[in-house]
Amino acid sequence: MLNCLRSPGKMAVSRLPFFLALAFSSLSFVLSHWNREMWFQDFFPPNMCPINAKDNTFYGIMFDAGSTGTRIHIYTFVQKSPENLPELEGEIFESVKPGLSAYADQPEKGAETVKRLLDMAIDAVPPHLWKKTPVVLKATAGLRLLSEEKAQSLLLEVREVFEESPFLVPEDSVSIMDGSYEGILAWITVNFLTGQLSGQNQHTVGTLDLGGASTQITFLPRFEETLKETPGDFLTSFEMFNSTYKLYTHSYLGFGLKAARLAILGALNVEAVDGQMFRSSCLPKQLEAEWHFGGVKYQYGGNKEGETGFKPCYLEVLKVVKGKLHQPDEIRGSSFYAFSYYYDRAVDTNLIDYEKGGVLEVRDFERKAEEVCDNMEKYNSSSPFLCMDLVYITALLKEGFGFRDNTLLQLTKKVNNVETSWTLGATFHLLQSLGITY
Numbered sequence: 001m002l003n004c005l006r007s008p009g010k011m012a013v014s015r016l017p018f019f020l021a022l023a024f025s026s027l028s029f030v031l032s033h034w035n036r037e038m039w040f041q042d043f044f045p046p047n048m049c050p051i052n053a054k055d056n057t058f059y060g061i062m063f064d065a066g067s068t069g070t071r072i073h074i075y076t077f078v079q080k081s082p083e084n085l086p087e088l089e090g091e092i093f094e095s096v097k098p099g100l101s102a103y104a105d106q107p108e109k110g111a112e113t114v115k116r117l118l119d120m121a122i123d124a125v126p127p128h129l130w131k132k133t134p135v136v137l138k139a140t141a142g143l144r145l146l147s148e149e150k151a152q153s154l155l156l157e158v159r160e161v162f163e164e165s166p167f168l169v170p171e172d173s174v175s176i177m178d179g180s181y182e183g184i185l186a187w188i189t190v191n192f193l194t195g196q197l198s199g200q201n202q203h204t205v206g207t208l209d210l211g212g213a214s215t216q217i218t219f220l221p222r223f224e225e226t227l228k229e230t231p232g233d234f235l236t237s238f239e240m241f242n243s244t245y246k247l248y249t250h251s252y253l254g255f256g257l258k259a260a261r262l263a264i265l266g267a268l269n270v271e272a273v274d275g276q277m278f279r280s281s282c283l284p285k286q287l288e289a290e291w292h293f294g295g296v297k298y299q300y301g302g303n304k305e306g307e308t309g310f311k312p313c314y315l316e317v318l319k320v321v322k323g324k325l326h327q328p329d330e331i332r333g334s335s336f337y338a339f340s341y342y343y344d345r346a347v348d349t350n351l352i353d354y355e356k357g358g359v360l361e362v363r364d365f366e367r368k369a370e371e372v373c374d375n376m377e378k379y380n381s382s383s384p385f386l387c388m389d390l391v392y393i394t395a396l397l398k399e400g401f402g403f404r405d406n407t408l409l410q411l412t413k414k415v416n417n418v419e420t421s422w423t424l425g426a427t428f429h430l431l432q433s434l435g436i437t438y
């Protein structure tokens with residue numbers, strides 16, 4: 001028998017029984033500025049349980065329409081006993097490239113990529129639960145950067161795919177997510193998976209997400225001073241476990257790794273990119289190539305005559321980073337969880353293991369950047385952007401956010417076999433709003 005909706009904030013908070021038991025006890029949160037637009041509010045009246053009460057397993061399907069790819073996360077939850085909260089049992093994850101924004105002029109084709117992923121859910125979810133399994137897609141920076149008209153036609157096509165599927169399609173099931181939710185939901189995911197949101201001794205960790213088009217930083221400030229010095233729109237309160245968390249979070253649009261490449265090349269917001277050649281000292285000297293991003297083709301190359309290497313590249317990158325981001329003093333000495341492109345580039349350069357991840361200092365990225373940029377011919381076989389990407393990551397961390405050389409970064413892709421993505425936090429919120437559980 002499932003626990004259905006109860007008044008938020010009144011449940012007993014149990015400790016995680018052991019590290020693998022992902023107790024589903026974080027659902028009574030209400031983001032302060034979500035009150036007005038609470039997703040799926042009143043979709044199910046209180047005390048109505050949309051899941052078959054005899055069934056103790058239920059599912060949630062969350063799509064992440066990122067700027068570089070679309071991903072499906074199918075979460076399975078189990079209600080082991082009526083007294084206990086449901087537990088997150090596992091996740092099925094699949095992704096496709098490119099992202100929806102690459103189909104800006106072919107929305108039907110874009111929606112087709114979503115349909116192919118959704119077919120996986122048909123196989124994963126038992127047919128008798130299809131009607132009770134919600135499906136939601138949230139798009140991030142790729143769609144934020146498109147014109148309203150193009151973004152809306154993509155979302156409309158996706159909505160049609162959902163409507164034609166056998167799943168539960170809540171109101172507003174396909175939307176562009178606000179950047180501040182992206183940071184908060186990823187913070188919830190990481191702190192939930194690492195067991196920091198239950199029990200008394202909470203030591204929450206800050207999170208750093210580096211996407212293709214935007215980047216997020218989120219942490220729980222410990223000092224009053226930080227709250228005072230932070231612009232109001234960087235702070236968001238929400239309730240969870242009868243505690244109120246006031247998080248520092250911000251999403252920087254245009255500061256994702258791939259958008260930054262364009263900014264460094266001077267190709268961002270340029271009207272007519274056709275036929276233009278964009279050059280950088282961060283690229284191999286002789287290189288001339290084409291690159292497609294967000295449905296646009298760019299021609300780029302190395303500084304044939306001029307300088308290349310770490311120093312000139314760092315100066316070039318500095319121009320797009322320095323003074324552009326808010327620097328909270330408090331983070332200088334803290335450690336952070338970092339994922340997405342921080343993780344991928346650390347793997348590409350053997351700084352960490354693909355499966356295990358690892359702990360790095362900020363200066364490890366800098367050392368690797370120097371090694372790669374000053375020996376570009378040696379790294380010829382990997383991406384021509386490797387030097388630029390590593391220098392950008394270094395500059396973003398040091399000059400952008402203001403981290404110290406020895407700030408520790410916990411590079412993490414999965415915790416207990418669940419992807420560290422905002423999608424889990426978003427699924428908690430979805431299920432809560434639907435009254436599927438607390």
Ligand SMILES: O=c1[nH]cnc2c1ncn2[C@@H]1O[C@H](COP(=O)(O)OP(=O)(O)O)[C@@H](O)[C@H]1O
Nearest residue numbers: 066067068069140141211212213214340341421
């Ligand atoms: O669920 C996930 N698991 C692992 N990596 C992910 C997941 N979601 C996004 N990423 C990573 O995020 C990066 C791409 O960012 P994305 O395409 O989401 O751009 P955006 O966040 O700017 O829209 C890549 O490093 C990709 O591996």
Ligand SMILES: [Ca+2]
Nearest residue numbers: 066140211212
């Ligand atoms: Ca992302």
